[in-house]
Amino acid sequence: MTTLTDLYDERVAEGLLLRDPAQEEALPELERIRAELTKPQTEKKGLFRKSKPVEPPKGLYLWGGVGRGKSMLMDLFVESLSVPVRRVHFHAFMQEMQSELHRLRGEGVEDPVKPMARAVSDAVKVLAFDEMQITDIADAMLVGRLFEQLFDAGTVVVTTSNRVPDDLYKDGLNRQLFLPFIELIKQRLVVRELASEKDHRQDRLTGARVYFTPVDNEARAEIDRVWHELTHGNEEPLILHVKGRKVELPRFHNGVARATFYELCGQMMGPGDYLAIADALRLLVLENVPRLGRSNFNEAKRFVTLIDALYEARVRLIVSARDEPESLYIEGPGAFEFERTASRLREMQSADWGHPPR
Template structure:
């Protein structure tokens, strides 16, 4: 009788190789080729995660708490991070967007109201749920965000959460407003000291490559050239739709020109010239799959608070996959001229992914 040796289990695929393989598969499926900066970033992400999960530190320095990936708009930061996130062999992982995450953090803080340091308690609760947190479009433009994000990062790093952040800004450029930059300096120092900072910038906005664009809505101009009722027809709002409706959003009123099913039509003045917050825009994009916004002006001529609301709205709708219809008297080029908000390069890139429609053209508008 002959004995047989037990079969040896195949060695586990290294984490870095697994992440690169998934990245390559996504590129092939889309017909893309990675540039040198993108390839370097995905390799670094895989190597960092393998060391992070294995608890490996070097002789001369601590293991980085995370990776901070920054560069201009359309350079593939979110694509690289999403490929990494999907392949990362971590059960307790989350990919979150800036606006939605801040709202969640504030809601969690309310759960700890009346206790010492609700922010630290909320951050520790988050740390108990996620071993890996991927944070998309990290940016800071008001004092509230600066205070929350600065302290949040410190607690998450101390609690051992692995962090991957993407941003349009290098760490030192995260909080340019001198009124509260001093409050955010410790957070900038933390990123520069504890994170591996990678610049992803090949000098090209890949979203604007002809043939590569994925439209997520329509940009219709000039608005006055379209027939009466065309917005409602495009949204499928028939006789049963509510018109001139007022809904309560986060305990204050929001006026809609029309709404029905998963579609709503609003005026720019209502959304961006009134003091609506990102939480209101999040509510809209969760409640409605399609949004039409009419009478959009040339944004570079607007006050900075109006521009900021439009920037936030576009960010939230884009991330949520909301189908957007913008109607304006101005062309998209004119819409973006003037002295726009510092984040408007990202907004412009996303607006240019809307399909342009003019009166009389064959369209489903």
């Protein structure tokens, strides 16, 4: 039987991972869950007594700083499972649940949380979340009842987070109503810190170019290489729901997204959209930024707003552009104001940008 430690050792031997003692210490908790889930899920009670479901294993809440390898460990865990599992970014999952809640209420369903939880638990045995965090009061009010019913249905939850459970929704509106969810997390999940001293994601970018000009074959090849290192070839669209509208990041994995300038700035987007994008990401690869000016003034304004949102959220940025930051916008209305954006683009190229984690 191949264990998670075996898989980890194989990846190290292949040169795909660097051995990290903190990561190795976290493997037994994930292996505990995997091993329990491979056992028969009903318990025989004798010839004349019905069998009953086996109590599901406790899940795991794995928290620690950015780039410590939490998502990589989750990849190994999901790969090892033989039961139905859904791997999803927590923010995207909650947006999906909010949309379903709105739909069911519109159909007159009196208590929509019950059918929502039932649909999820019927579809999967394990929910594997990336980056559990609560920033929205609507999510804070929903998540407690939803997860209580998921747990009661036997759904196993494994999640990563940058925050210890007690800091979830910290300083949020009506936070006292959210506190029972924190206690639920502590009861139903093993809480474990991944206390690695290394930021492996940052190490991948240390010394590497993060701003490419001109946009040529060499730049595209290097961005492709970095993207593969960050995602290992795993990607899917991320759909964010912002005030009833859908905002799509076409290529996404583990808090890392890739999009073109046109996809993010050539569409009708506003500050709320860019704030939602920044909230969902740790790193953005933005390609094919053109020269800006009178001819594409609206796109330029959106670009400025996007960079401001990424800067304030301390999201790492990799860019390919037609020119250096100071020469992207040299004429037309807004050229003077763009100097601040150019300065921010320069600052975001520094090796330590993105620290400390937000």
